[in-house]
Amino acid sequence: MSGTLTGIGADGRITLAHGGGGSAMRSLIDEVFLAAFAQDPAAAQEDQARLDLNALAQQGDRLAFTTDAFVVEPLEFPGGNIGTLAVCGTVNDLAVGGATPVALSAAFVLAEGLELAVLRRVVQAMAQSAARAGVRIVTGDTKVVPRHACDGLFVTTSGIGVIRPEHSISIAAGQPGDVVMVNGTLGDHGAAILCARGDLALQAQLHSDCAPLNTLVDALLDAVPDVHCMRDATRGGVAGVLSELAEDSGVLVTIKEASLPVHPEVEGVCEILGLDPLFLANEGKLVVVVPPCHAEHALAAMRGHPLGCNAAIIGTLQASPNRRGAVHLVNEFGGTRVLTMPSGEQLPRIC
Amino acid sequence: MQFVKEFRNPHLAEALLAQINHVAQRIGCTRKRPVTVMEVCGGHTHTIFRYGLDRKLPDNIEFAHGPGCPVCVLPKGRIEDAIAIAHRPDVILATFGDAMRVPGGSGSLLQARAAGADVRMVYSPLDALALARANPERQVVFFALGFETTTPSTALTILRAHAENISNFSILCQHITIIPTLHALLEQPDFNVDGFIGPGHVSMVIGTQPYAFIAQDFKRPLVVAGFEPLDILQSLLMVMKQIEAGDARIENQYARVVASQGNLAAMAAIERVYEVRQACEWRGLGQIAGSGLQLRAEWSHFDAEKRFAMQPHHLADQEQCRCGDVLTGRIKPPQCQAFGRACSPDHPSGALMVSSEGACAAYYEYHGVGEAA
Numbered sequence: 001m002s003g004t005l006t007g008i009g010a011d012g013r014i015t016l017a018h019g020g021g022g023s024a025m026r027s028l029i030d031e032v033f034l035a036a037f038a039q040d041p042a043a044a045q046e047d048q049a050r051l052d053l054n055a056l057a058q059q060g061d062r063l064a065f066t067t068d069a070f071v072v073e074p075l076e077f078p079g080g081n082i083g084t085l086a087v088c089g090t091v092n093d094l095a096v097g098g099a100t101p102v103a104l105s106a107a108f109v110l111a112e113g114l115e116l117a118v119l120r121r122v123v124q125a126m127a128q129s130a131a132r133a134g135v136r137i138v139t140g141d142t143k144v145v146p147r148h149a150c151d152g153l154f155v156t157t158s159g160i161g162v163i164r165p166e167h168s169i170s171i172a173a174g175q176p177g178d179v180v181m182v183n184g185t186l187g188d189h190g191a192a193i194l195c196a197r198g199d200l201a202l203q204a205q206l207h208s209d210c211a212p213l214n215t216l217v218d219a220l221l222d223a224v225p226d227v228h229c230m231r232d233a234t235r236g237g238v239a240g241v242l243s244e245l246a247e248d249s250g251v252l253v254t255i256k257e258a259s260l261p262v263h264p265e266v267e268g269v270c271e272i273l274g275l276d277p278l279f280l281a282n283e284g285k286l287v288v289v290v291p292p293c294h295a296e297h298a299l300a301a302m303r304g305h306p307l308g309c310n311a312a313i314i315g316t317l318q319a320s321p322n323r324r325g326a327v328h329l330v331n332e333f334g335g336t337r338v339l340t341m342p343s344g345e346q347l348p349r350i351c
Numbered sequence: 352m353q354f355v356k357e358f359r360n361p362h363l364a365e366a367l368l369a370q371i372n373h374v375a376q377r378i379g380c381t382r383k384r385p386v387t388v389m390e391v392c393g394g395h396t397h398t399i400f401r402y403g404l405d406r407k408l409p410d411n412i413e414f415a416h417g418p419g420c421p422v423c424v425l426p427k428g429r430i431e432d433a434i435a436i437a438h439r440p441d442v443i444l445a446t447f448g449d450a451m452r453v454p455g456g457s458g459s460l461l462q463a464r465a466a467g468a469d470v471r472m473v474y475s476p477l478d479a480l481a482l483a484r485a486n487p488e489r490q491v492v493f494f495a496l497g498f499e500t501t502t503p504s505t506a507l508t509i510l511r512a513h514a515e516n517i518s519n520f521s522i523l524c525q526h527i528t529i530i531p532t533l534h535a536l537l538e539q540p541d542f543n544v545d546g547f548i549g550p551g552h553v554s555m556v557i558g559t560q561p562y563a564f565i566a567q568d569f570k571r572p573l574v575v576a577g578f579e580p581l582d583i584l585q586s587l588l589m590v591m592k593q594i595e596a597g598d599a600r601i602e603n604q605y606a607r608v609v610a611s612q613g614n615l616a617a618m619a620a621i622e623r624v625y626e627v628r629q630a631c632e633w634r635g636l637g638q639i640a641g642s643g644l645q646l647r648a649e650w651s652h653f654d655a656e657k658r659f660a661m662q663p664h665h666l667a668d669q670e671q672c673r674c675g676d677v678l679t680g681r682i683k684p685p686q687c688q689a690f691g692r693a694c695s696p697d698h699p700s701g702a703l704m705v706s707s708e709g710a711c712a713a714y715y716e717y718h719g720v721g722e723a724a
Contacts, residue, residue, distance in 0.1 A: 200474055271355060273474075274707070332361045333580065335403020337717040340696070344452075344461075 005031055005116060014114045019144030028142065032120060036127040037106075037137040049138035051103060051160075060162035064099035066090060067158035075118060075152050077196035079189075079208030082155055083122035085283055087129035087137075088212045090159040092232040095214040096286060098169045098221060099161030101133060106140040109154040112147045122153065133212035135159070166225050173228040174249030176319040179295035183216060183286045183302050184209065184261060184310035186238050190280030191266040194273070202272070204265045211284035216307045220288065223301035229289035232282070236341065238314075239278040239327070241287040243341050245317075246325030253327045255315035255339075275346050278329075278339070289317065358579030359402075367584040372409050374591040380411040387413045387543055388590055389680055391529065392550035393420025393708025394578050400713035402580040412587075415543075415680025416703075416710035418532055418636060419550050421497040422449050423674075423702040423709040426632040429525050430455025431664035433494045436523060436655060437468035443486060444523075445471045445479035446494035447501075453705045456666045460494075476501075476508035476522075483512070483520035492655045496525040499556040502644065503617035506624035509646070509653050521655040524645055527631055529553055530561050531642040536679055537569045544680055546590040548583065549575040551605045556621075558613025559601050566599040577605040624650055632665070634702040635674030669694075672701030677710050684714040691715060 007017040007024030017024040056063065070086045080088075087104065094101045106126065110119065130137050188209040195204050213232065221227060229249065231241040238260075246253045262270075262277045270277050284307060290298045295313060302308030320326060327339035380386045390396055396416045399405050405414055418424055430453055437444035437460065444460070451460040451472060464470040469489075473479050476493050483491035495505040505522060512520045529550060536542050549562060554575045562573050572593035576586035586604040593600060603609055624647060631643025646654045656663065668674065672694055673687040684690050684703065694700040696712050703709035707716065 331402055332359065333364055333402050333404075333407065334361070335406055337400070337403060340716055 008116055012116045014110050014112060014116060014119065014144060016112050016144050016146070018110070019142060025142070032116075032123055033140060033142070036123045037130075037140070039136060049103060049105070051138075056102065056162050059100060059164070061165045062163040064094050064097050064161040064163055065158070066093040067156065068093060069154065069156045071151065071154050072193065073151060074196055076121065077208055078192055078206060080210040080283075081122050081125050082153060083125035084129050084210045086155040086157045087126050087133065087135075088210050088283060089234065090157040091129075091133045091135055091212040091214055092284075094159050094161035095212075095217040096169070096230040096232050097161075097163060098167030098217070098227075098230070099163045100218075101135040101159055101161040101214055103136050103138045104130065104157050104159045106137050107156040108140070108142045109150050110142065110144045111150040111152050112144055114152055119153065122155075129212060133214050135214075167221060167227070169227055169230050171229050171231060171244055172248040174245055174251050174289050174317050175228060175291070176251060176317055177292050178228055178289045178317040179292050179313055180242070180245075180253065180255070180315040180317065181288050181290070181295070181299060181302070181311060181313045182233070182238060182261065183213070183288070183308040184284075185263040185266065186233075186260055186282065186285065187266045187270070187277035187280030188263055189283040190237065191269045191277070193281070194269065200273075202269060204269055206263075206265055206269070209282055209284035211307055213284060213286055213307060216286070216302065216305045219305045219308075220298060220301050224290055224294040224298040226294060227288060227290055227298070229287075231287050233285045233287050234283060235281050237277070237279040237281060238285065238287055239276070239339055240341060242327045242339065245287070245289065246320070246327045249317070250320055250323045250325045251317040252320040252325060253315060253317055255327065255329050257329050257331045259312055259314045261310050261312045279346050292316075355579065358577065358581045360581065363581055364407075364584055367581065367588055368407055371412065371584065371588050371591055374588065374595050375409055375411050378591070378595050382410045385411045385413045386545050386591065386594060387415050387680060388546050388548060388587060389415040389417045389544040390548040390576075390583070391417040391419040391533065392548075392553070393423060393706065394552065395548055395550070395576060395583060396420065396710055396713050397708045398578055398580055398583055400717040403717070404580060404583060412591075416677065416713075417547075417680075418536070418633065418678045419498065419529055419553070420703075420706055420708040421501075421527065422453055422706040424527070424633040424635060424678075425450065425453050425496060425525065425702065426634045427455045427666040427668070428632065428664035430459070431457060431666065432656075432661060433460060433523055434458070434463045434468070435661065435664070436492050436659060437463050437470050439490070439659065442490045442492055443469045443471060443482055444492050444494060445473045445482055447474075447496070448472045449706050450494060450496060453702070454699055456664070476505045477511070480508050480512055480517065480520055483517050484515075487519060489519065490658075491520050493520070493522045494525070495522040496527075498527060498529055498550070498553045499617075499621065500552040502526045502625070503556060503614070503620045506620040509624050509650055510620065512653060513650070521653045521658050522646070523655040524625075526625065526644040527633070527642055528644060532633065532636065532639050533565065535636075535639050535642075537565065537571070539679065541681070542679060544571070545594055546571050547573040548586050548590065549573045549601075551575060551577050551582075551609060554603075554605065554609045554613070556614050556617045559603050559609065559611045560613075562601045566601050570599040572599050572602070574602045575605050575609050577608065623647075634668060635678050637675070669700045674701045674703050674711075677703055684711040685718075687711070
């Protein structure tokens with residue numbers, strides 16, 4: 001497979017030549033990137049993607065634009081790879097604003113020595129995820145850096161989407177009385193990555209939840225156009241989103257711990273390491289805030305979608321005694337604790 | 352989750368709380384003269400706050416949060432020792448995750464890593480030994496810390512390194528032992544604790560016999576406890592019943608894990624590899640005689656302090672922090688003037704703010720700032 005590409009030796013690895021502007025780079029772009037992403041080879045040769053404004057304007061009244069950089073170790077893990085993350089992450093950032101994703105860009109920083117086979121799998125995963133989300137990857141760039149300047153492969157994707165006039169979703173739009181829900185189990189991605197790193201020697205059947213959520217969001221917004229807030233809960237986990245919700249909406253968020261959906265194996269990993277699934281990363285999970293009158297309808301709409309079958313109501317918003325807001329967790333013992341965000345990553349406890 | 356969820360049953364907790372309440376009433380303790388029970392282990396502190404047990408108890412019973420969080424009692428000078436070793440270009444320093452955030456004098460191991468030191472997080476000393484195998488051209492130093500819970504695994508790792516003749520592996524030994532420290536606490540004239548909830552994981556290794564002096568000499572009851580909320584409540588009830596009866600005995604609530612004789616193989620490994628250090632410094636408590644372990648002369652070639660001819664650092668504790676008073680149960684964390692101001696989980700200046708098992712971090716996380724005990 002690797003033999004077809006200019007500049008790839010018998011060991012099938014990327015060299016600095018693939019970022020050097022010459023024939024090796026041309027070959028990499030044509031045979032790896034364009035082969036996977038380009039739907040119109042003629043258009044793909046230009047320096048920029050060109051999008052028809054009229055077509056976009058008919059879908060909505062605002063353009064959404066977002067960007068995200070992706071680094072992950074290991075590059076490939078159960079349930080996806082860095083490419084799946086790069087497409088789903090940006091699609092989801094668009095979708096949670098109520099935008100229909102239209103087009104993505106993808107910029108790659110490759111480390112010299114990266115196996116071409118790995119790059120091909122990443123690019124393949126990006127093409128598949130884009131197809132699943134119904135979005136096109138229309139422009140991109142590649143750089144190759146010396147072996148130690150980057151850890152294998154970094155990807156940055158940007159995306160644009162169109163927001164329909166009837167939606168005004170904002171993290172600051174939560175109202176006292178609103179209901180908070182999630183579309184499924186918490187912490188699957190974070191726990192899968194921890195186990196995939198292989199230094200835990202834990203035998204767990206964990207898969208990342210990495211998925212494009214735009215069709216789930218469509219189903220939800222079709223059922224309940226009046227969604228107040230929606231965020232995908234990536235780094236920092238659902239706890240991170242809840243903290244932002246409390247602060248930006250100035251509300252008290254009260255979460256019932258017993259109502260949080262957690263995969264038993266994720267719960268087990270967390271017990272062993274002293275971690276909390278609320279803080280673990282997700283790549284296919286939404287936090288949704290709706291008025292109480294629409295809660296059951298919204299829950300049913302999410303549960304009717306394959307990516308929302310474990311959706312659950314996890315809490316409510318109340319007026320906050322101060323403007324900063326707060327997140328309270330009520331446990332099964334009836335005890336309440338204040339949720340605070342750690343300054344960095346959670347670190348496993350010693351014993 | 353089997354064998355965990357059962358011990359978090361809220362209905363059983365209510366029943367235990369009701370019984371505890373009754374015993375407290377019969378003892379006649381009051382808010383002004385409460386019964387004070389010290390949970391020795393940081394894992395217990397974490398459970399108490401995680402489940403809000405302290406708030407569920409009547410106000411005539413108080414928890415004092417003891418010194419059994421190994422990360423919390425790491426002295427600043429020892430962190431500096433580890434940082435100094437980590438900055439050697441030939442060294443990979445490996446340690447447990449939560450030890451990496453503990454501030455020394457010049458910063459933490461995490462900050463040392465950002466500044467270029469090769470610091471790796473491991474889950475077991477055997478992972479550090481694997482690093483040594485994989486990097487024969489580097490010196491791999493395991494920053495070994497913890498009570499008897501982690502001491503045997505370091506001992507077995509030393510024996511494995513010896514058997515495999517791995518010469519580029521050593522340990523910076525900060526293993527400590529809880530018994531001398533409990534003894535030192537009990538000898539203080541104003542130590543106002545009526546009974547103990549004893550550490551479960553340490554006891555799994557050392558058994559229950561080493562606590563006998565607490566009952567015999569100091570007339571306090573101790574109940575070795577598991578780590579789930581029902582374990583803690585049941586153990587508290589057992590302590591309270593002893594206090595009511597005027598008893599002082601060592602009991603074992605955690606019999607599903609702890610055997611009274613302990614783990615003989617683990618203790619044999621400890622005995623073979625370590626000897627008692629004359630004195631060992633505890634953050635917040637100072638020097639305590641006989642409370643630390645060091646490698647026996649036979650294994651001293653695995654001792655990083657000797658291998659790198661280190662001069663140990665000695666740094667005073669932060670003056671504004673009253674960690675010692677919290678550790679001995681004299682004050683509650685919010686009564687320390689640094690709490691939530693100069694000292695918070697983002698910028699810990701005192702040891703007890705560092706780990707989620709530290710009393711101050713637990714107060715901060717679960718009670719919020721500005722809320723008195």
